[in-house]
Amino acid sequence: MPATATILHADLDAFYASVEQLLDPSLRGKAIAVGGGVVLAASYEAKAFGVRGGMPGRRAKELCPQLIFVGGHFKEYQRLGDAAIKVLDDFTPLVERISIDEAFADVAGTEHLFGTPAVIAETVRRRVRAELGLPISVGVARTKHLAKIASQVAKPDGLCVVDPATELEFLHDLPVELMWGVGPATKARLAAEGVVTIGQLANTPGRSLEKLLGPAASEKLRALAWNTDPRAIVTDRRARSAGAQSALGKKPVEERVFRPTLRHLADRIGSRLRAKSLSGRTVTVRVRFADLSAVTRATTLDAPIAATTTLAEIAEELVRGVLADHPEERFISLLAIAVSHLERQPALQLEFSLGFDDEARRPGTRTGASRWLADRAMDKVRARFGWEAVGYGSVVLEAARSVPDGFRELAEKDL
């Protein structure tokens, strides 16, 4: 076993909320939540009252009456998140960014330049605090998984270095839900068998674990529990799918509702794909009903697509199929589209040879080729004048923005 801990996991603390407190000093030390209808992020002061991300704003206010809601400065989140990751880049090229506020780095072999991993971690924390004004926690360990757990343990605003010589003692006392991949369902299933700590999980016979969680999950968790998971840093991770969704509250099952919504979603996805010269073969649609039960339907095409209109038509067909199978449902609470099986292709050849051309060649409809040209024209106008400058008719107005576009964009992975 290599006896050095060289993996860092750096994680900005309560990121969006910390940025808001940085921008407006009067918010420092106070319970704040970014968002409104839904809490996108909460400050530590708010978390102390049980306020959590994803929680309805009203519920948060109940838990914490003095809670202050602030609108998001999304451009600032992007800028400061990028700047924090950049600090890691100063120590090693082996940086794997997980999200806007989180990254792994492997500093093996840099000790003669910058000091031990623990020293580097402390330097990163000091620099992020001094140069950006933000708190960041760092975990240092022999593997990615353990470094990630260590940063969780270090929070808030701390450093946790796990000595390889005693890593299992450290790990085995912790609760299972600190492990990657253990959420509420798995935690409950394990608890039913009396497995609460990572150590207990590590010592559960493989066969009974497999019965409980299936072969893949149990093998993964065992590797994590014994810290034998060898995953390396991946510096360029590309998205395997692109999607968009829209929560609708409670809308009647009617064409005038789902048609424009799907068109809007298809437009968002299509323009993202085209911007990266990507197209996808599989279109998946998700319909959530009033009771929050959801149904998905997918189709895989012979040729990849990226045109907004084509994507919208396929999505509509799928949604109609879902609705036909569920005639008892009268309200929709969410619609989603995702495109997967992404392929990078010379964009000009896209969709010229698609079967959809034939279907589209009805009077008054455009062919795949002209659709592609129309989309390109719209993409160009938007590049110059912004997203709102041109769009599919009423769709732009129709979109009941439950979440600001800025937030949506932050959540998008690089394609």
Next chain:
DNA sequence: TCTGGGGTCCTAGGACCC
């Protein structure tokens, strides 16, 4: 008082092929 939006991966079963 029933919660956003963008993702990843796994599983089970069926179709199809060799």
Next chain:
DNA sequence: TCTGGGGTCCTAGGACCC
């Protein structure tokens, strides 16, 4: 015609993460 086995792709659903 029947039996057996393996691999791949696809769909639907679920769990999880940030």
